[in-house]
Amino acid sequence: MPDPSDPVSGGSPCIRGLTVGKAMRVGRLREPMIRREKRGRAEAVGWRTALEAVARELRDHEPEGIHVAITGKVTNEDAFALVRFALAVIGTPNVDNASARVCHSSTVGAMREILGVPASTGTLDDLGRVDLLLLAGTNPAVDYPPMYSRISRARARGTPLIYLGSINAETARSADVVLLVRPGGETAVLNYVAREVLESGGTQSPIQVPGFDSYIRWLSGYDRARAEAALMERPGELRRAVELVVGSSRMGVASGMGLAHGPGGCAALTALYDLALLKGAIVLTMRGLVNVQGVGDMGACPGMGCWDEYHRSAAEERWGQLPRGGMTFTDAVLGGRSEVIVMTDMNPLHSMPSPRVVERALEDAFVVCMCSYPNETSALADVLLPVPMLPERSGTVTNGERRVRPVHPAIPPYGSSRQEWEIAVALSRILGHDMEYSSAMDITREIVELVPGYGDIDLNALLNGLDQWAEKSPRDVRFSVAEDPGPLNAAPGEWLLVDLRSPQHFLGGEVTWRIRSLARASGGPAVLMNLRDVEELGLGGTTVKVCSDAGCIEAPARGSAIIPRGFLGYYLSNRGIRYNDLVPPELSKCSRTPRYKYIPVRLYVGGEQLDPPAPLGATTVEVVDIDGDRF
Template sequence: MSDNQDQSPRAAQTVCPYCGVGCTIEYAGKGKATGTAGPVNTSGEVCPKGVAAFDVVAHDERLTEPLVREGGRFVTAPWETALSRVAAELGEIIDQHGPDAVEFFASSNCTNEENYVFQKLARMLGTNNVDNCARLCHSSTVAAMSERLGAGAMTNTLDDLAETDCLLVTGANPAEQHPVIFRSYVLPAIRNGATLIHIDPRETDTTDAADIHLDVRPGYDIQLLNSMAKVVLDEGLADEPFIEERTTGDAELKAHLRDLDVAAGADAAGVDAEAVREAARAYAEADRAAIVTGMGMSQHTSGTDNVHALLNLALLTGNVGRPGTGVNPLRGQNNVQGAGDVGALPNVLPGYQSVTNPDARQRIADEWGVAPPGEPGLTETTAIHQFGDGVRAAVVFGENPAVTEPNANAAGSAFDDLDFCVVIDLFETATVDHADVVLPGSSWAEKSGTVTNTDRRVMRMRPNADLPGNARRDLDILTDIGQRLVDQADAFDYDGPEAVFEELTRVNPLYAGMSYDGIGEGYQRWPFPADADSGTDVLHSETFASGERTAPLLPISPTPPADAVSEDQLVLTTGRVLQHFNSGALTRRSETLMRMRGEDVLEIHPDDAAARDIADGDTVVVESDRGSVTVSAAVTTTIRSGVVFCTFHYEDPLANALTGDALDPVAEIPEYKHSAVTVRKAAAPTQE
């Protein structure tokens, strides 16, 4: 198989490999990228991460030869040797323990076509044990929105954000994490008079533009959102015609909130009660109010319920199904949305069709010649706890779970309990340290295919660079493994990514009317039915994606965070900054981003610092029951008292060494935003 394209470096419009905004960039020479006028960044804007996108492409630490572990150490090997070992080891484990003994880690950094083939491989082998890192960031958002509305994606478009009269941004910092969205869509709305409400325990660049800031205590979002809903009802601000026509369960929700005390709820959330009332009025009184949500809402053991409480607010005020409204999660990687769309999740097939749905399974069987299993597989967060027991092997494609999973020290040790682990990646990551075979894959700049951005636009990627050394394109690697492991070898015989996409449109109803030619230099947005001329911008306008005319209102009660905080402890919450990207594997190898990054710090409020005799710039030790890290302190009033903040996923300091194993019971997402920690000044080094 070949992409049939010249891979010499050239300026071909493609999609930035970093966040889920979907900016278009191209090679600008001298190892750098420049923005192009594309579907999202219409004026050709690009953020610093996009400019630095080529820093890692030709990096001298790129993996260029397959590695196999012999006698406890890696040696280079021919591709045939490495791939034969992968097929033999996985085949033996499946023969002895069954296909559910293998966990497949898909990649939200890779294309729709690659992820589709990857999940197809898992399912044709007989397991639904396939997941991707959306499990760690937005799975609770998807769970709640899918249950209530029938779709777990942005209800509206980025263009809509510029038309809104009120923006409620909760648990997100788009000014730093999605800067093109902020500059191109959020700021224009504010300039046109929109009110910005920001819910976040920190003051950030997003807060600087806000009219109202609610610095909520991490883990207490439901108390805050229920209090806002109570104000809406008490002050007659609910959209009663919408409630009557488009919702069910309003009597139960109103009864649930009847005795709620707004002041008590605000106090529990750690915010001013009058500010809560002001925010509720601003949101409910706006003609069009839009919610933008991020991982600050989702990464809790109550993450699914957090989003349910948020949905109540939207439905009570009729802010669904119209331009300038809706609930809009911002995706953190360039194909988080697409990886879920194409079925790289353990409970759904392509198009979010349940694996238990016999019609959906038959549709797959008609295409593949074999039906996928009918029971949901293991999420990656649960599978890791079964490594060495029920799960004996892992196939890790473009992810770094030894760093990104919670309780990272334990997660890394769990990988050593596997009988076999194969990793497809660009660099020797922390997960590679635990692998038995490492296959050098392709970077974003060396491949073609499609990705799906945060507002459901499917766009095409085009290669801008050559593969280094003996590395191979990811799609070629995956199809080769499929041909070796699956009896129906022709199931993985594709003439390039376009052929994969054509098959995807036959099994994914959301993509049914799409094509490479139709996408062209622009995009096509799902849902795009086979008989439609175009996709749908605003979801849920007449009926919800569930097919129902109504969506339920649900009474939601708060539950305490899993990590109880003692009197001498603080709450650690984590997040990104502009120059940060996920596990840090790419950031560490980007000269541009490393120059921007500076030193990792622990943000701590002056009152908490003074109580611990910590001064700005001191080295501090942060400890939890899971581990400890050493980092410099940044004493600042931008973080609320009782809470400390640091960036996540760098190997040093490894913040995930501190985070716990507790999971949301519905979405199995970890509680990254609330860890009980002690903070103390590090002992001075002894003099020799």
Template sequence: MKIAHINDKPYVIKDGETMLNFITRYMGPSSVPTLCDAPNLNPFGACRVCSVEVALEDGGKRKTMASCHSPVGEGQYIYTDSPSVQKLRKNIIELVLTDHPLDCLTCEVNGNCELQTVAGQVGIREVRYPEGETHLEREKDFSHPYLTSDMSKCINCYRCVRACDEVQGQFVLSMAGRGFDAKIVKGNDQSFYESDCVSCGACVQACPTSAISDVYQSKAIGATETTRTICTYCGVGCNLDVSTVNGEVVSIKAPYDAEVNEGHTCLKGRYAFKFYNHPERLRSPLIKKNGKFEEASWEEAYDLIESKLRQYKSDFGPDYIAGISSSRCTNEENYLMQKFIRTAIGTNNIDGCARVCHSPTALGMQRTFGTGAATNSIEDLKHTNCIMVIGANPTDAHPVTGARLKQFSMKSDNVSIVIDPRRTELASYATYHIPLRPGTNVAVLNMMMYYIISEGLTDDSFIGSRTEGFEDFKNEILALDLDKMAEVSGVDKELVRKAAIAYATAPNAMSFHGLGVTEHSQGTFTVMQIADLALLTGNIGRKGVGVNPLRGQNNVQGSADMGVQPHQGAGYLDITKDEVIQKYSQFYGVDVPTEIGYKIPEMFDAALQGKLKAIWIIGEDVVQTDPNTQKVIKALEATDFVVVQELFMTETAKYADVVLPGASFLEKSGTFTNGERRVQAVRAVVEPIEGTKVDGQIIVDMMNRMGYNQPDYTPDGMLREISQIVPFFAGIKWEELGKNGKQWPVKPNGEDTQILHTEEFKRGKG
């Protein structure tokens, strides 16, 4: 146990921590003032306000050091508030203020300015030096839709520059000039709008003054309440701190203590929130009469839906009714929707975009490992040596994870492999970019496995102890015609060979794949190949390795987990097996259907054949997103009764007979499950706008009207029910999710799982 001293008191130190980390861990975050330091940035040492005195022995000679970047050492005596340190800090701040306009009372960040706070902390009452430059001549920049700047307020701490470099990896901001003329510039000394800024807002959050801000004045202290919730835009699952005033959202920040995004978010997560109370939001149920929508009461809408569903169920049977749920909705709402269709209606005709886009991932990984979800966490990028990204453009589709992948790729010691027909942003930084022809993933991955086997780079120990069927697999791979594979895929064999060797010889290698893999006829097989690459090289079951699908919408993983698919119920249980049928029937208290239901394309086919009379669609704009738009429209027109639950009048809603106004993610509570199996708490920030209802409560209302007794929607109540039927949710409790959620499987005692398959695969051997 290593000891260092803070103001003569002994404390245990951790390997690798700085003096500032050491001090704040024991004395609190405000024990040492700082200006250039930020929780998500590397130590820099620009301002020296964090200076402390350090002696190597008790009573020894003291030396003044910047605590933010100086490592703490065993036996050190650190003094945080000696008279000389206090004098130094005060002098530094006085010098900063000579170059800063003192218009605090009218400044946007008055009361929430770090310079103002530190000035008070070090005891500034007057500035002894002559007035320097105030830089008020610097033109304010309001050119950008979201970001603003007033560089007269800049203190040259470099935090914005470092945030743009270290967090987003965009390198838009830099420092130009010297002395009093030193200033932050964007691009080639352009405006924000003209620069390559991607509007992530990392610089805004990093800036300690109002030099860089945004149009929402997110650093002003006007907010009366801040609520922690989860972003709804993609499968990364970023945490958001949403600020409100009088029940209205005013700004969003990214919390530094979020394990998923660590103080970062993208343009959408930070700034695209105004939709929640947009004038075009649906604010009343609508019933189509004589071809036109008319506003109706909830009771009137419910009465019509109930009568129609009962009629079709009685006249034609439950299989003439279908439901489509939404990966935008919470786990609890998706669970309720599939339960409603299976218990209150009595059919397995339930589907959603999660199965449409990601079932190849689930099936491919289930066949290979036994579990169809990411094996590792995004945090493992800190522990890997090689990444392979195939069929994904994460800097566009998953910006926060994409930024981390880009940061990884830019470091010279790391190896990155990008397999993509396009030269994506990530491909431009890759060690190896394999520009294959679209649809030839299988050929390229076969080539990689051929070279790994033929070069003798397989992990024989791992293969022998944890896999089966290797000899047959090896013989099949080595029998392939590599020239034919290269011809089909249009890639250079030597390039593939180098990439394969790099992947196989890296101490730790991770793979990431997206819809460019799964949305192909051979998608399931390709996912199995990616998994086989990991098995061949032993890259499974520890930090910094694994197979990690990049999920599309925010709750794709959760939607599938909850049973929104026609062949599997909640927890991926096969609805055709007798023991599963018995389990569901006993748990739900009704006999559940036993035949596999319609997939979404089959629903449309059935409608056109007169075999589907009613469909209920929640949060899916199938007219816009499904292939063959005209066929989808004809299918909806051929369906006697269409219910659409939405926020806006979408193209799909236009073909509905009843439209029900649901609630946005800012207006409801529940959970989302991100791409790394992390179940996180979504907390209502504001009340649902007048005339709307939480989607889960709408489903509950209709379940009760259709004769199935279901308690009112609450996130804690629903999680209690889900934990009893979904095995890997067994230990998940609403009140224990905390700030960072839990990664399933979660044991009954609440212990979660960051890494899958550490000792064995669920299916036995891979």
């Protein structure tokens, strides 16, 4: 239920949060299960039997062939215990934050490189204090409704909003300036704005910051002509954006997967955070699952390489020598090199690119799924271990602000569910180790002692139900540059496909599709197209076929006001007909994140290929200003 006293939601949760309780006990996994052969019938067993089966496989394989993947649905304590279990008990360096790897690894990397912290430097409350907000590649009106409520209140008080993205998303409707950018052109626009800030004297950052000289030389290559060439329409908006940024003294920036998943995502994020550093702006990260920030903080990255050497050495003093190196989860399932995969609540057969490639990797490995609901991936699991959902857990989570929040069970765990930290402790004892944790609070104490940025957390305050904060202030800041691939241009006859988040569903919808009201509201799968494209091609309701180099899908065409001309959109949450069948198994060099957005595709009706009827991104929407209102 809405809680007006909650400092995060302020009593304004989204429709998904308000209705998800209806499905919390529908179709859950109640007890451990084992399959004697792949795709065979799963039989219920006791916990001891299931854990011994897992332990046998872990003993029988070399550590380098074992991968542990953790998602943002678990608590900090669960993640920390699994990281220690992977590195210090199994001895594998292959442990990863699977949620961040397919979403915001590039974001975290750019923040760490430029701002010195892998998280937001601002808070949600700062949205009421900034004098300008720049949203780049994110659509909080759909993806983050509680945050968007705060943005709307700030807009009502007169705070200007700049929206930068390739899709004319719902959030753009309330923006003062809309910069519709060709995919991959975000770097050119952001660096041109930064150049104008420097030349106008609107900077808040001292020139003594390391990397400044190289940065200003880099910016010299970004003039207005280059920035305007990266826009799909209305180049005059660029001048308005520059004026707002130059004149701002308390700027805020936020980015989403429109940057992280696009071509040149690392370069665009580097340009955004360089601009934030130049302006002394606060940064907010648009994270996904409730604790994806915390899981990364706990060291869930290959070989714990996301920790500094000081904190890693402190962990080794307690746990013994830890392995280094390791592979990411995306490399593990797309390269097919893992012999044992242990994963927390996730569904890579729905969420990863090229599901057929992922399927082969899972068929070749011994798979352990710690999950609350059965899904496509759990059908390939050799062992299934039931785990609680968040309202059934104890511990802490760290949200996108880096606010550390205590978690207490609102209801008892379902069936015989156990938290991941309990599973890790039990497995370690079977394997001849003792991690010496008897409660979640035992792990919380070690987190405060070892995890970078968590040393100032007050344990007593957490015990009393009070939120705490991990380190947020920028430190060891520096300017940086990253290779800019430039705007992506579709080849003749090609459309650009973009993944979209549904207003009704979380991620793949494993839980929310079980809620009848949300399922009815979202309707069936559809390929979204610009309204004019649908009209000119006569496609309303017609089943179309969309093909990339990775695969094809078929679904009815439907007009949408947010899709530019020459683009196609499709919801990630659609079941059965999967968006990811169209995503090639290509990974970003800098973050090993898949490229989910702006995939070149071909469009067919009845075997006939249809070309885009207008230049890429051409608009059919006229924006008129009348007394400050936009229509």
